[in-house]
Amino acid sequence: MSAARRRPSLVRRLVILAAGWSAVALLVTGILLTTAFHQASLRRFDLVLSDVTQGLLAGSTVQDGQVVAPLLTDARALRVYSGRYWQIAEHAPGGRMRPLVRSRSLFDQELPVPGEVLASIAADPGKEFYYDTRGPLGQPLRAMAMQVSLPGRAAPVILMAAEDRSPLDAEARRFAYLTAGALVMLGAGILIAVMVQVRVGLRPLFDLRRAIADVRKGKTDRLAGDYPEELEPLAAELNALIVHNQEVVERQRTHVGNLAHALKTPLSVMLTEAHQTPGSLSEVVSHQAELMRGQVDHHLRRARAAARAQAPGERTQVEPVLDELAPTIERVCMPKDVVIDWRAPEDLWFRGERQDLLEIAGNVIENAGKWCKGKVRVTAAPVSPERFTLVVEDDGPGLPPERRGEVLKRGARLDESAPGSGLGLAIVDELARAYGGELTLGDSAMGGLKVELTLPRAEA
Amino acid sequence: MRILLVEDDPNLSRQLKQALGDAGYAVDHAADGEEAHYLGDAEPYDAIVLDLGLPKMDGVTVLERWRKDAIATPVLILTARAAWSEKVAGFDAGADDYLTKPFHTEELLARLRALLRRSAGHASPNLECGALRLDPRAARASIDGEPLRLTSLEYRLLHYLMMHQGRVISRTELVEHLYDQDFDRDSNTIEVFIGRLRKKIGPDRIETARGLGYRLVPLPGEATAA
Secondary structure, three states, X not given: XXXXXXOOOHHHHHHHHHHHHHHHHHHHHHHHHHHHHHHXXXXXXXXXXXXXXXXXXXXXXXXXXXXXXXOOOOHHHOOOOOOEEXXXXXXXXXXXXXXXXXXXXXXXXXXXXXXXXXXXXXXOOOOOEEEEEEOOOOOEEEEEEEEEOOOOOOOOEEEEEEEEOHHHHHHHHHHHHHHHXXXXXXXXXXXXXXXXXXXXXXXXXXXXXXXXXXXXXXXOOOOOOOOOOOOHHHHHHHHHHHHHHHHHHHHXXXXXXXXXXXXXXXXXXHHHHHHHOOOHHHHHHHHHHHHHHHHHHHHHHHHHHHHHHOOOOXXXXXXHXXXXXXXXXXXXOOOOOOEEEEEOOOOOEEOOOXXXXXXXXXXXXXXXXXXXXXXXXXXEEEOOOOEEEEEEEEOOOOOOHHHHHHHOOOOOOOOOOOOOOOOHHHHHHHHHHHOOOEEEEEEOOOOOEEEEEEEEEEOO | OEEEEEOOOHHHHHHHHHHHHHOOOEEEEEOOHHHHHHHHHHXXXXXXXXXXXXXXXXXXXXXXXXXXXXXXXXXXXXXXXXXXXXXXXXXXXXXXXXXXXXXXXXXXXXXHHHHHHXXXXXXXXXXXXXXXXXXXOOOEEEEOOEEEOOOHHHHHHHHHHHHOOOOOEOHHHHHHHHOOXXXXXXXXXXXXXXXXXXXXXXXXXXXEEOOOEEEEOOOOOOOOOO
């Protein structure tokens, strides 16, 4: 499956979903919080303006048609351009206004009122109107205006108060930054928590995967361990499948073995009979019986090997197999005295069936035993975590390089004088290939042939 | 020379009886496992040719019973079972040779001759050390009557240790008796072989004399018979 088309991993799916949802929730929370804070501070700000106007309203009098403002003791209203201002004005023709009295802080400036605010004030006397504007130094101002009537004066007056709102804005900004920072940290925390939760939550799944890998690597022959109720049926089914697989292999091997045994005794009878009554017919029978024997051996071994190489979950310790084979082969080679000197590390494991390692190593070592003058050396050694080599050397005549290809051909027999079917190394080659291994032939320092097998290794 | 032929196939039995008779052997025939077991126990044969797939009692079982009954007659297994696991099981049960079907009659006769020659050869007595027994005639060792599976190098080492039991033998001496002149020697290999022997006969039967060598001893409480 290509990476582009692969469905996203469960972990990524869960993390992305949780992260997306958290991000939206945190963003909305942030906006709500800052908005609420801003509005609350604005209301408080507006109350101050309202107080100033109410003070103006309460204290203003009309003397001789002139509006007289009360003496407001607010120091900020006295200092020029301090940022707090008030003003009493009246409507002027043309939708404008004319200031009548203003705070000292305004000096010679006046508080501006936008036309539409002025119109609204006139339309709704007594109501407080708030708006934003610019002050004498370009300060951003929060302003309030209200139209009232003063006793003793026919024309209504406009009471106005304003204050520099930059402290308010700065505070709102600070709050927004603080909130954003806190929420980002909260988001990061949630993300980490989600990742941990997903990992921990899905751990049984990873355990299951590891267990299956162990079965395939041959460390165990079934899935062990407790799984949560969602995975338990899956594990049980997998175990049933493994058992079924092993049963099929076992049954096939039994059939194959029965066929082999059933055919071999009649073949023996034919061979012996043909031998005891010489003639042209017996020669043909003899020859054909030999061919049949070779075919039977070859196809039976192949069927067995093919059935086994597919069966997962098997591993075999190398040392005991060599320990069994070496004395056996020394006896099989009698009456020739063959000394087999073998070495294998104890913690070396073959990834595959014991029977197959016995067949592979048995045939190679027997072949060496057949050809040696008396000594055979067998060395098993790991070459990587995945592979090991089995080197079998003898002190026999060896094999010239140009003939090494022939020996691996099925049924090839280089020297009719040596006992055996001549299939030995070809069978080994096939078995090794069925396991993804390989066989190479070379010269041994002992003088004879060196057969080097590379085979799959299982972890100890 | 008297041979017991155990084979259930009538055709093959007839042929083999004839071939063995032509070669000058007196042949008794058993067609099933029980009969074979009885005959092997009762009669003093010089050798036995034994099929494995037998009615009534499997050939391997028959062989194991003979060996348990201390019948030391050389046995050649003649069978269709050609897998190495089966050969290993055959030798573990106490077989002396193994020939797979189909076979050539000459090969059977040649192997039988070799077997008889071997068993007639040395007349040296058995060696014992506690529960450990070594039979130089059959090149076989056992412990508590259970046959030990030994390569010839391991057998040589055990043989030498048993001949000199109770004495500390240096590594150099062992290497010299283990290997011929032209085999490469290094003294580490002795440790490998001592390790393997200890696994098979029990760790305490071979003592290490630090810096000096090794000594074979019976276990405490075992009778010594040198």
